[in-house]
Amino acid sequence: MTTVTTCTVEYPADNLTMIGYLALPAGAERRPAVLIGPEGTGLSDVERRRAEALAELGYVALAFDLHGGRYLEDPEEMLARCMPLLADPDRMRGIGHAALNVLRAESRADPDRTAAVGYGTGGAVALELGRDGVDLRAIGTVNALTTGRPGEAARIRCPVWAGVGSEDPIMPPAQREAFTAEMQAAGVDWRLVVYGGALHAFHHPPVDHTVRPGVGYHPRHAQRAWRDIVALLAECLPVAD
Numbered sequence: 001m002t003t004v005t006t007c008t009v010e011y012p013a014d015n016l017t018m019i020g021y022l023a024l025p026a027g028a029e030r031r032p033a034v035l036i037g038p039e040g041t042g043l044s045d046v047e048r049r050r051a052e053a054l055a056e057l058g059y060v061a062l063a064f065d066l067h068g069g070r071y072l073e074d075p076e077e078m079l080a081r082c083m084p085l086l087a088d089p090d091r092m093r094g095i096g097h098a099a100l101n102v103l104r105a106e107s108r109a110d111p112d113r114t115a116a117v118g119y120g121t122g123g124a125v126a127l128e129l130g131r132d133g134v135d136l137r138a139i140g141t142v143n144a145l146t147t148g149r150p151g152e153a154a155r156i157r158c159p160v161w162a163g164v165g166s167e168d169p170i171m172p173p174a175q176r177e178a179f180t181a182e183m184q185a186a187g188v189d190w191r192l193v194v195y196g197g198a199l200h201a202f203h204h205p206p207v208d209h210t211v212r213p214g215v216g217y218h219p220r221h222a223q224r225a226w227r228d229i230v231a232l233l234a235e236c237l238p239v240a241d
Contacts, residue, residue, distance in 0.1 A: 003026040006021065013098035018098065019069040030110040033106070033113065033114045034114070034237070035100055035126065036117050037064055039201055041071055041072050050063065054233075057233075059239065066085075067081060086146065093132050096126065115236065116129055118142075119143060120144055120201065121144070122144070131149070138233060142203050143200055144171075145162055147179055153186035154186040156186065158236065159188075159235075161191045162179065164195070165221070195218065202216065203221070
């Protein structure tokens, strides 16, 4: 197993001090870099482990923060922060740019070879970076079929992969159709995978606090979605360019 080095990094964003989690692969050479965005509850050990897994594959990975070092277990508190955020593309872009700047400033990261992967709110942030015209090699999202301001999807410069559960009440068929229509009209190289029988946040292992109705873990599809994201990175951001 490859040795991975990890550390926390503090940086300002959204009038907060964010605390991200950086994972570095073994060696000293520059490597492609991946930004990882968490669900609306915030950065947790789930995203930290994914950063480490990507570092094992040879990527520099930064799991970014949404809430200034806090994990919002209470669904009402989470919604009170995330709903205004999701309605404000400029705020999402600010959070994404701040994290991306930290990632690209890392000496081991190749700033010209980066991708963004996100879940839920973190996936919406990744998409807004694309709509803002950021030079990314790939965008991957799960549970984040958000649409943007009219016409801005045409600024996306890379393939977009999206995954969603077929039974996700937060991302129902109408939302899927709006998202794919936006991508298609903009000429984006897009893919959508619908995981049969899965709910919202199907990728996220069970937690020990209250969750919203319609949220549930699907271990088989969680593994499949992770493999799909790894395949996206292998295609668009190979470790050996």
